[in-house]
Amino acid sequence: MPSSLVPRTALRGGSQSSHDKLAKTLGYFSIALGATELLAPRALCRAIGLNGLEPVVRAYGAREVATGVAILTSHDPAPWIWARVAGDMADIATVATGFQQDDAKRDNNVLALAALAAVTAIDVVCASGLSSEKGGRKTALTDYSRRSGFPQGPQSARGAARNFKVPADMRVPELLRPEHFQRNRKTSSSSQ
């Protein structure tokens, strides 16, 4: 296979691309934000004018923590970063409802929406970067059905090492071998 088909998953010389590192940062960010939402939903709602939505914010907190853990523990964080993008949409829709609720908190609300838009943009950049680096598995390109490993053919290889003497410490003990049992049966039946 031409080596050019191997996706360049990282900067030359390293196993982690900038998107991998960004994903890790987003994983920690997710956990920190989620913990805040879980532990202080009332303060958060008050600050951005989302009165009465504390249970929703707490649920979002649980979602953020779960996504963060998944990002940090998964081999392939891309689907989880895409999950963050979906979560960002839900967050934006929820925070936008506060825009009509409380004039006094409108500035904070706008600020929160702007922050969410920025995080969404970062999530999208990270998720698309990871997805493009990953590429497909391209299994259709790989056919190993002729790689037997036996230069003289699989048929002549079958049993070619049958005379190999298995070391005593790896042999089935003599008394437990099927042929020992069969031999004993023959001997006892012939003596009867």
Place this chain on the structure above:
Amino acid sequence: MKALVWHGTADIRCESVPDPRIEHDRDAIIKVTSCAICGSDLHLFDHFMPGMQSGDIMGHETMGEVVEVGSGAKGALKVGDRVVIPFTIICGECEQCKRGNFSVCERTNRNKNIADKVFGHTTAGLFGYTHLTGGYPGGQAEYLRVPFADATHIKVPDGIPDEKLLFLSDIFPTGWQGAVQCDIQPTDTVAIWGCGPVGQMTIRSAVLLGAKQIIAIDRLPERLSMAKAGGAITINFEEESVVERLNELTGGKGPEKCIDAVGMEAHATGSIDSIYDRAKQAMMLETDRPHVLREMMYVCRPAGILSIPGVYGGLLDKLPLGAVMNKGLTIRTGQTHVNRWTDDLLNRVVENQIDPSFVITHTEPLERGPEMYKTFRDKQDGCIKVVLKPGANGGLHA
């Protein structure tokens, strides 16, 4: 020199590090001509094995040319010798080495006190494989210091390409030992879980040793096609029940011999118990995912043998030992006693009975090693085995 250096989970970099030098009179230095990434290196890459430190040099499948020899190794080696380096470092003199149990050499693990605490007793020192096994720098580098070099080497003849010889360092004897310790009889069905590099070598070994029927289990089409090419009947565990199919192929009795060539990182979403294991791993309540062991213990024919060349690292949960005990199964496992088998296996390569290079799917310069770890781990591009060439500049392919 350039070397692949571990810095943390999924973080391996190609860096400049100090050249190795003779530190003991039994040492030798080799210039690496070829090295490979082993499936068990992925356990370090994913940081499932404890005992790695930032700055450790990776790699334990290495061959090259001797460029310097300590005074104590001069009787056995000379500059210019072409050698494959076994992944187990052996003294050749202790009680275990004299018995051929090289992977539990009593003298080469310089961190014996740590291994004694973790495993009860020390095992051999290994190249590039955690500080539990000595913290020796590995061979994914331009040069390698070989401790106890007078015993720790396999001399190989000129005129045969590296690709045919390199795997004498690990995966070929590992697959061979996995099959040999099953004591295969001509009437045996041998089931092999995992069609990665060790699984492929195990299949070929079982063919050579004359098993009646060999059944290989995996989920990746490219690996299954390579297994089939070697003479195995294949089971894709994503498409059919492994237990049902194995019973069907053995008249309901189960395979006599079962071999685990998967080890501690069974496919995390392949079964409910693996998902459970992965969740426990994430919470640090379990170190390994032993789905294959559970399946082997359950499906193996009574009085059968379970052989485990797959690497396990620590503490495992929910193993059906009741099935093992009541069916009277024998378990054989261990790191490979490489030098116990290599004279015989080298002859088989020289005589063209087997060509281990069939398993190579990617050949790349050392500098691309870190990327290839990821490609290999994520099973992209049909990757089954990666060989790295120090000093090569781009453009290599298999």
